[in-house]
Amino acid sequence: MNKDQVKGAVKDAAGKVQESVGKATGSTSQQAKGVAKQAEGKTQKGYGDAKEAVKDATR
Numbered sequence: 001m002n003k004d005q006v007k008g009a010v011k012d013a014a015g016k017v018q019e020s021v022g023k024a025t026g027s028t029s030q031q032a033k034g035v036a037k038q039a040e041g042k043t044q045k046g047y048g049d050a051k052e053a054v055k056d057a058t059r
Contacts, residue, residue, distance in 0.1 A: 004044050005045050006048075008042065009041065011038070012038050012042055014037055015037030015039075015041055019031050
């Protein structure tokens, strides 16, 4: 695992928590921020996965 995979997974999890808190409190802005953070995390994790795949392919 590389740092992008880890950071991406953490952002995704934090976004899920933020979205849940937004739903519980009725805050649509917090829900939206949570969804955006999840997307950012998934993108970063995907980038990390791609880097790892390239590294593995060159071995």
